[in-house]
Amino acid sequence: MLFIVALAFLVSVRSLPVKPTLHYESIFNFGDSLSDTGNLLISGDVDSPTIGNLPYGQTFFNRSTGRCSDGRLIIDFIAEANGLPYIPPYLQSVGTKFSKNFTDFTKGANFAVAGATANSFNFLKKRGLSVTMLTNKTLDIQLDWFKKLKPSLCKTKPECEQYFKKSLFFVGEIGGNDYNYPLLAFRSYNQAMDLVPFVINKIINVTSALIEEGAVTLVVPGNLPIGCSAVLLERFNDGRRWLYDPKTQCYTPLNVLAKLHNAKLRKGLMTLRKKYPHAKIIYADYYGSAMQFFSSPSKYGFTGSVLKACCGGKDGRYNAKPNVRCGEKGSTTCENPSTYANWDGIHLTEAAYRHIANGLISGHFTKPPLNNC
Secondary structure (H helix, E strand, C coil): CHHHHHHHHHHHHHHCCCCCCCCCCEEEEECCCCCCCCHHHHHCCCCCCHHHCCCCCCCCCCCCCCCCCCCCCHHHHHHHHCCCCCCCEHHHCCCCCCCCCCCCCCCEEECCCCCCCCCCHHHHHHCCCCCCCCCCCCHHHHHHHHHHHHHHHCCCHHHHHHHHHCEEEEECCCCHHHHHHHHHCCCCHHHHHHCHHHHHHHHHHHHHHHHHCCCCEEEEECCCCHHHCHHHHHHHCCCCHHHECCCCCCEHHHHHHHHHHHHHHHHHHHHHHHHCCCCEEEEECHHHHHHHHHHCHHHHCCCCCCCCECEECCCCCCCCCCCCCCCCCCCEECCCHHHCCECCCCCECHHHHHHHHHHHHCCCCEECCHHHC
């Protein structure tokens, strides 16, 4: 009985908003499904996407919002930590000439689109990686959206300087899909590795462009430990057990890819800091924050198999076979998503995202610390 009460208390605490500890007055976010709050759903790029229905959104919102999780994302917890409303998707008030919708973007806008890549489809195609993509809303297109929105936020250069001085820019996570698309399409691991410098170059260029547009404080997250992703573990499912980390059972070669991406990103950000000494350019260590619960799941409340998907088909080792995706006929959802880290095989649960966000907000996994800026 005591255990049940304790578990209920833990779940209720996890569902509470993050206490405001940061002081930014608006947030502008760029990226992919790790931070999309509805743009893919609104865009119509995908017919009847499963993210438009329950069980997506069931934990916190009690309805689907276009978020690729059971509840809130990292960017939602960042908004809570600043005492701000959840960041509205940019496409919410654009797209139809006669739309009567009005969205107030003065507190921020979310340009992230699920399935987005850093580089374009044509870039991947020229490299022999012609793959099916969810959307063409690349990082460059998201940057263009911001430029179109900017005149409605501030008019003069002094006004913009004052406004953006109090704004927080999140540039990513982005680039994960540049690797995921070829990897899930059974292209070679080395082909994915070869993309790293091009992905980093795009992220650095767009971050630079945002600084030129007036951004002062920018958080640029690295990649998650993709070797712990259920859908990629299902895809590779290698019989050579020495390729798996003995402690976490994550697939080591894919985590090597993520580490390479992150190392090159940190190096690129060092160059940007020298070029723009007035800007506060922060690296967010998603990898390190997430590896805490992949290494010691029970310590962080993950009592289900930390590598298995909560929602999906039940065949396969990781509940993440692509023939039955979360929300489709034949899929099942675990009873308590807060005890799982993997949500639908490729995205994490609200509980996992909350833990990563706490690592950023506390400053333990941001360099320099986010809470000191």
